Structures are given as structure tokens and as C-alpha cells.
Amino acid sequence: MSHTTLDDYQDRYAARIHGMAASEIRALFAVASRPEVVSLAGGNPYTAALPMDELGDMFTRLLAEDGARALLYCPGQGDAALREQICGVMADVGIDASAGASPDDVVVTVGAQQGLDLLARVFLDPGDIVLAEGPTYVGALGVFQAAQARVRHVAMDDEGLIPRALEQAIAECPAPPKFLYTVPTYQNPTGVTLSGERRVEVLEICERHGLLVVEDDPYGMLSFDGHRPRPLRAMRSEGVFYVGTFSKIFAAGLRVGWVLAPPAVRDKLVLASEAAVLCPSALTQAAATRYLTTMAWREQVKAFSALYCERRDAMLSAMDDYLPSAMTWTRPGGGLFVWADLPEGLDSKAMLPKALAKRVAYVPGTGFYADGTGRGQMRLNFSFPTAERIREGVRRLAGVIESAGELRDTFAP
Numbered sequence: 353m354s355h356t357t358l359d360d361y362q363d364r365y366a367a368r369i370h371g372m373a374a375s376e377i378r379a380l381f382a383v384a385s386r387p388e389v390v391s392l393a394g395g396n397p398y399t400a401a402l403p404m405d406e407l408g409d410m411f412t413r414l415l416a417e418d419g420a421r422a423l424l425y426c427p428g429q430g431d432a433a434l435r436e437q438i439c440g441v442m443a444d445v446g447i448d449a450s451a452g453a454s455p456d457d458v459v460v461t462v463g464a465q466q467g468l469d470l471l472a473r474v475f476l477d478p479g480d481i482v483l484a485e486g487p488t489y490v491g492a493l494g495v496f497q498a499a500q501a502r503v504r505h506v507a508m509d510d511e512g513l514i515p516r517a518l519e520q521a522i523a524e525c526p527a528p529p530k531f532l533y534t535v536p537t538y539q540n541p542t543g544v545t546l547s548g549e550r551r552v553e554v555l556e557i558c559e560r561h562g563l564l565v566v567e568d569d570p571y572g573m574l575s576f577d578g579h580r581p582r583p584l585r586a587m588r589s590e591g592v593f594y595v596g597t598f599s600k601i602f603a604a605g606l607r608v609g610w611v612l613a614p615p616a617v618r619d620k621l622v623l624a625s626e627a628a629v630l631c632p633s634a635l636t637q638a639a640a641t642r643y644l645t646t647m648a649w650r651e652q653v654k655a656f657s658a659l660y661c662e663r664r665d666a667m668l669s670a671m672d673d674y675l676p677s678a679m680t681w682t683r684p685g686g687g688l689f690v691w692a693d694l695p696e697g698l699d700s701k702a703m704l705p706k707a708l709a710k711r712v713a714y715v716p717g718t719g720f721y722a723d724g725t726g727r728g729q730m731r732l733n734f735s736f737p738t739a740e741r742i743r744e745g746v747r748r749l750a751g752v753i754e755s756a757g758e759l760r761d762t763f764a765p
């Protein structure tokens with residue numbers, strides 16, 4: 353029997369698959385997960401901090417008391433009890449009944465990722481334009497690429513999306529953009545948070561131009577100083593679709609997220625979700641519901657935040673100690689990531705094999721742009737490695753950057 357190579361199918365693929373390539377992050381996984389490598393490349397929550405024995409009991413009880421139901425299909429919109437609980441979670445960040453949030457308007461999804469995919473299926477035709485922060489979440493870029501949409505980046509600084517740049521991007525679009533995709537709080541990949549003043553301005557600009565907003569908020573509760581910025585959706589219900597997830601406040605492996613959208617859009621999202629997955633997992637939804645109703649989930653969010661805060665501090669102090677003064681980086685108030693600017697002329701993508709040889713991994717900035725920029729930047733994760741490993745990783749990274757800098761100076765004219 354002859355082996356068929358993948359290329360034999362080349363001219364049979366749908367157009368949408370041609371633009372899709374493995375993300376920078378996925379390509380890194382195999383090497384970065386070797387134990388000798390300090391991986392600052394991940395984006396995983398530190399699930400080892402969860403009370404596993406208690407969770408074990410919870411899952412056992414779930415199956416004993418509710419197994420027959422939890423192992424069935426469920427409504428495409430998601431389980432009603434969980435949707436009720438999700439409204440309780442959102443109320444904690446200010447999206448409550450007075451902001452028009454109701455369990456009826458929640459669509460449970462297979463992680464926030466499917467929420468983004470459903471929004472793309474409902475709103476995007478090939479060629480449509482989406483505005484997004486530059487840089488932005490790599491998984492959202494994948495979704496928009498699969499939808500054959502075009503992404504235009506809007507510049508950001510230490511206070512998030514720059515309103516003037518948003519205004520300009522809208523004006524320069526050859527066709528009205530379909531929506532603004534934004535991660536306003538403790539953004540992936542920069543860790544940056546949109547300031548309160550700018551939240552008002554951004555909403556005002558979007559309203560004035562009739563621009564819809566997709567607000568992606570996986571990190572809003574992981575605050576290091578107790579201050580949780582109000583989501584855009586808490587400030588405006590009209591035209592803002594809110595995407596949430598349990599991945600960072602409970603467990604990513606559960607694959608449970610949600611979208612909050614007004615009834616007409618909600619119905620379309622449910623249709624799109626049923627076409628894709630019939631319904632999200634009833635089992636993990638039941639687990640999420642039990643977790644929220646029987647365990648101290650708010651305390652756990654505080655514990656995650658305290659742990660990540662300690663690790664952020666370890667990362668920032670190691671960066672202060674080891675990295676060259678020509679570098680700058682963000683100082684996130686929450687979330688999982690620091691974003692660093694390399695010294696002039698260094699290329700994070702070209703440098704990566706050398707970093708892996710020195711047993712440290714990061715994600716090159718190019719993964720977070722649709723247009724190939726970002727070579728001068730990198731994303732560093734501090735949620736998963738211990739403080740000691742983070743310090744060691746940054747020390748190794750500093751050595752790699754230093755020798756890349758020397759090489760650059762040698763070849764400079």
C-alpha cells in the first residue's frame with residue numbers, strides 16, 4: 353500500500369484553510385515543554401494550585417448524584433443552572449442585572465475560543481475588516497484568519513488602545529469594519545490594561561461610528577491590587593458582546609466559556625454552536641456549576657492572583673537585574689504576561705533557536721500581529737513556572753540577548 357502525502361490534497365482544500373498556519377506558540381510547544389527548558393512561552397494557569405482532593409470529591413459526588421443527566425446532551429445554549437451562575441460571576445465585575453445581563457442572554461461555549469469563533473461565524477464574511485489591538489491575542493487572529501477576514505491593528509501604549517489611533521483606523525478603512533476585537537484588561541500578550549478614561553472614549557468612538565465591540569475578558573478577575581477595572585460591557589450594553597471563560601479563574605481543561613449577547617444575536621450564536629458542536633459538554637458544565645455553588649471559588653481566584661502577583665514580581669525583578677538597559681517592558685497589574693521590547697535591531701524570531709539551545713523559551717512578538725510586525729518584541733509568561741525558574745529563565749534569556757547584541761554590533765557597518 354502506498355503512503356499518500358498531504359500534498360496530494362493540495363488543490364482540494366477550501367480557500368479558508370490556505371491562509372491558516374500553526375501559530376508561533378503551537379510550533380514551540382514540543383521543545384518548550386522539555387523539562388530542562390524554562391518555558392516563559394506558555395499561557396497556562398497554574399492548576400496545581402487547585403485543591404485536587406476536594407475537586408476529586410466534587411467530581412465523585414457529581415457523578416453519583418447527577419451522572420445520568422451530566423452524561424447526556426444538553427441544550428445548545430448551555431445548561432440553565434450554569435447560565436444563572438455565570439451571571440453571578442459577571443456581577444462580580446459589574447455586569448449585573450442593571451447592566452442588562454440575564455441568564456437568557458448567555459450562550460455557553462467550548463471555552464472563550466469557541467465564543468470568538470461563533471462571533472466570527474455570525475458576523476464575518478470573507479474580506480471583512482476587524483479592528484484589533486496591535487499586538488493582540490494569537491488565538492483570535494487564528495479565528496479571524498479562518499473566517500478569511502482582514503485584521504487591522506490599532507496602536508496601543510501603556511494605557512491600552514489609543515483612542516486617536518482607533519479614530520484614525522476607522523477613517524482609513526476601505527469599508528466599515530465589522531467590529532473592534534479588544535482585550536481591555538490585563539491583555540494577552542502585553543499585560544496592559546485600558547485606562548478608565550480611555551474606556552469611556554473608546555466606547556464613545558465606537559458608538560459614534562456604529563462599530564460593534566467584541567470584549568474578550570479572560571483575565572479581568574486576576575488583579576494584583578484588588579482593583580478590577582470595569583468591563584466595557586458593564587459600561588454599555590448596546591453593541592458590546594462580552595466573552596468570558598472559566599479557563600483562568602478555575603481550569604482551562606474544562607473548556608467552558610460563554611458569550612453574553614442580546615437575544616437576536618444570542619439566537620444566531622446558538623445556531624452556529626449547534627452546527628459546530630451540538631452542545632458544549634454537559635459534564636464539564638455540571639462541574640463548573642458545582643464548583644461555583646459548593647466550593648470557595650472566590651477565595652481560589654484570590655489565591656491564583658496572589659500566586660501570579662508573586663511570580664510577576666519575580667519576573668520583573670529578574671528583568672531589572674539581568675536585562676540590558678536598552679530594553680523596556682510592561683508592568684502588568686494582573687493576568688499572566690509581560691511584553692518586552694528588545695534592544696534596537698534584535699529579532700526575537702531569529703533569536704529563538706539560540707534561546708532554546710540555552711534552555712529558555714518565549715514567544716516572539718510576530719505571533720501577535722496579523723501583518724508580520726513584532727520582531728522586536730517578545731511575550732513572557734509568569735503564571736506557570738515557579739519564581740526560581742522564572743529568575744533562572746530570565747538570566748538565561750539575558751545571556752542570549754547579550755550575545756545576539758554582540759553579534760549585531762560585529763556585523764554593523
Ligand code: PMP
Nearest residue numbers: 463464465489535540597599609
Ligand atoms: N482570549 C484570550 C485573550 C486568551 O488569552 C485566551 C486563552 N489564552 C482565550 C481567549 C481562550 O480561552 P479559553 O481557554 O476560554 O478558550
